[in-house]
Amino acid sequence: MIDINFVRENPDLVAKGSMQKGIKVDIGKLLILDEHRRDLLNQIDSVRQERNQVAQASSGKKPDTEQQARGQQLKAKLTQLESDFKEADKDFLKLLRAVPNMPLEDVPIGDSEDENVVYKTGGNPPQFSFTPLSHQEIGEKLDLIDKVRAAKIAGSRFVYLKADLVRLQFAIIAFVINELGNKEVIAKLIADNHLNIPNHPFVPVLPPALLKTAPYEASARLNAEETTYKIEQDDLWLNASAEHTLCTMFMDEVLPKDELPLRFIGYSTSFRREAGSYGKDFEGILRLHQFDKLEMEVFSTAESGLEEHKLLVAIQEHLVSSLGLPYQIMNKCTFDIGKPNARGVDINTWFPSQQLYRETHSADYLTDYQTRDLKIRTRSDNNKLELVHTNDATAFAFSRILAAIMENYQDQDGHFNVPPVLVPYLGGQVKI
């Protein structure tokens, strides 16, 4: 969540930033609730102060009737005030959490996704001498994708992925973990992009796939209405991305500054209800209720947060171009970056069957928006506690990137080639 002190000092700026993101919040009301809440807190503090004094005065001996009567009075008053405060605090927190993170200055201002700015295109869409098939058609022909049986078992938007497509996925996982675990690869990307941050490698993580309400809410990533599945008999939700269990990993901790940045590459199955997307992308495996994802997560100081964001985008580009896929990189505008983001970049990959670049990657810079609530901090050089900054970014989102490979590398005979960089990871196999 955002810093209430910042809202108090800059109410107009916060209102403007929220508006640019297309998020309606009543900042005036928030400040009134804040005032009310603090007023109650002050009253509570002074009643408690007197209660403590009364208790101390009679300590060690039996209180006289006057002390006891005063104590009872104070108790009644305190009970009332505390219940008022609880109510006020709840309303306040709800509204405060509704306030989005402020966009950074270089984020394009826009009120629809049409205002996103493509600033780089890489690779060339393949030219086919035949009409290219969709990944669904290729997958069915080669018996790699079975949605019919999956629907029988789990319903729509589920899939059985099979055979060489599964081997391809595991090859990509091994490739990514090797690349991101290689200090030289990281150092080169840092140098090529003129960044000034350490070359710490990414530590691979298999995180839990479920998490409790409290950390999920604090992460600013719980979207109960549209996205997130709830386990009813326990206080648990199915994660919608490994990011959700990675960014919460250090909740309530103080991270040693000399270990920052901490970089992780997590692999997890992700679950999404897709409640708002009926009818969208029903063909193929582009939008499923369940998919696997390799996700990068970085904890850094405030000073280097933006550079970490740029590094993550550079890594994404490196990974996509390593697979030889045509892509474009897009600066998302204020409307599209999302509530917790200060900055957001997407990579879109070319899908020949749709003649479109489709979103396959996103990189999110959340500044201290998550860590304020999650209480993830570090010690500054003058020994003060300060909030850590978080970045998260897709390395590869599985069903989508498999689909992109199938379509871009397809042959006239209905098969597709293995991207050369992955051939060693498939034991020399060049074609599927």
Place this chain on the structure above:
RNA sequence: GGAGAGGUACCGAAGUGGUCGUAACGGGGCGGUCUCGAAAACCGCUGUACGGGCAACUGUACCGAGGGUUCGAAUCCCUCCCUCUCCGCCA
């Protein structure tokens, strides 16, 4: 799932209704004395959040979490979470 033990500050650990959470004691860390320097020894310091104040400073809260009893709770009661041991089940 059953039985038992436990969750107190950076770590270990005492505290079972009334001089108080910087919370005994031990260790660690920081500063000082001593030393050419270091070790040892000795002395001092050693949390977080929120509020008030220009500031010095000051108030409140925090002993796993949330409720309750009481004039007063780390200490009593209830619910939940987590850790450990044993049994059961299981990959």
